[in-house]
Each structure stands twice: as C-alpha cells, then as structure tokens.
Amino acid sequence: MRYINAIIKILTFPGGFLRGFWEQLLCKIFGIPVENKKYFQFNEMAGHVEHEPVKGAKSFWLCFIPGLMMFITGMIFALPAILNIWYLDVSGAVLRIVSLICLYFAFSMFTNLFPSIEDALMMWEEYKDLKKAERIVFAPGAAIMRVGAYAENMGVTFLTNALLTAAMLLI
Numbered sequence: 001m002r003y004i005n006a007i008i009k010i011l012t013f014p015g016g017f018l019r020g021f022w023e024q025l026l027c028k029i030f031g032i033p034v035e036n037k038k039y040f041q042f043n044e045m046a047g048h049v050e051h052e053p054v055k056g057a058k059s060f061w062l063c064f065i066p067g068l069m070m071f072i073t074g075m076i077f078a079l080p081a082i083l084n085i086w087y088l089d090v091s092g093a094v095l096r097i098v099s100l101i102c103l104y105f106a107f108s109m110f111t112n113l114f115p116s117i118e119d120a121l122m123m124w125e126e127y128k129d130l131k132k133a134e135r136i137v138f139a140p141g142a143a144i145m146r147v148g149a150y151a152e153n154m155g156v157t158f159l160t161n162a163l164l165t166a167a168m169l170l171i
Contacts, residue, residue: 004154004155005155008111008155009112011158012108012111012112014105014108014109015074015107015108015111016112018073018109019048019066019070019112019113021067023048023052023066024037024050025051026066027049027051030058030086030109032051032052033051033052034049034050034051035052035145036050048115048119049126054122054126056126059123059126060114060123060126060127060141060142062123063119064114064145065148067114067145069082070109070112070113071109071113072108074106074108074110074113075104077102077109078110079105080099080102081099081100081102081106082168084098085099085103085169086168095124103169107161109158111152111158112144112152113148113152114148114151114152115145115148115149116149117149117150117153120145120146120148120149121146123142123145123146124146127139127142
C-alpha cells in the first residue's frame with residue numbers, strides 16, 4: 001500500500017502540496033506546533049504535515065477545514081472545465097488543453113481531500129469524548145473523514161475520481 005500511495009501522491013502532487021499548505025496554515029492559526037513541514041514525503045504523511053497531537057474540537061476542525069478548502073478549490077477548477085467540455089463544445093485546441101489542465105487540477109484536489117489516518121484516528125478519539133449533543137452534530141463528518149482517510153491511503157479516492165473523470169469525458 002505504501003508504494004501505491006506514493007505513486008498516487010506523485011501523480012496528484014498539486015493536490016498533495018495544497019493539502020499540506022492548508023494543514024500548516026490551520027496549525028499556525030490554532031497555535032499547534034508543526035514537527036515536520038515537508039509537504040511531500042514518501043510515506044503515509046505525503047501531502048500532510050506532522051504536528052503535535054491536538055485535543056478537543058480543534059482536532060475535528062483540523063481534519064475538516066483543509067478538506068473543505070480542497071473541495072472548494074477542486075470545484076473552482078472543475079466547474080469551468082466541465083462547462084467548456086460539455087456545454088460549450090470547445091473546438092479550439094488551446095481552450096481544450098486549458099480545460100483538461102483545469103480538470104487535472106480538480107482531480108488532484110479531490111483525490112487529496114481527506115486527512116491523514118493519524119489525524120483521523122486522533123479526531124475519532126476526541127470525538128468519543130464529546131457530549132451527546134455534540135456527537136450527534138459532528139457524527140456524519142467524523143465518520144466520513146475517518147473512512148475517507150483509509151480510502152485515500154489505499155488509493156480508493158484515486159480510482160473513484162479516475163472513473164468519474166473518464167465517465168464525464170466519454171459522455
């Protein structure tokens with residue numbers, strides 16, 4: 001799995017680099033010390049920054065906000081590309097290439113959407129200690145981020161995004 005994850009991170013390096021940037025920015029905002037600032041590593045931390053353990057609600061937000069920012073960035077790249085390819089019937093070569101580059105960046109952002117397994121497990125431990133009302137509110141997001149962290153590490157997000165992109169281009 002380690003090699004599959006490394007190959008996927010190399011193929012989607014813009015998304016991995018941006019994910020690491022968002023995590024480091026949020027660590028700085030929350031005052032969390034960062035141990036290793038390398039965004040691109042050949043291990044399970046590729047596209048993530050190593051930081052001190054996070055307690056309380058900060059743990060949830062450290063997993064959620066970078067993923068939300070990656071989703072928004074992916075949509076910013078995906079919408080113009082999809083509109084150009086599907087609805088505007090792009091005939092110019094330059095505009096088609098620009099649309100495909102935007103689609104690649106969107107693919108890269110969506111592939112690197114989820115937190116690292118370490119962050120997801122830390123968030124899950126903190127989630128279990130919340131009050132019942134807070135657990136009900138945070139339950140869907142916490143569960144999706146935990147499952148998504150494992151899926152991203154095994155390459156499932158890459159495969160699903162590749163299938164979705166191929167289906168969009170072939171239709």
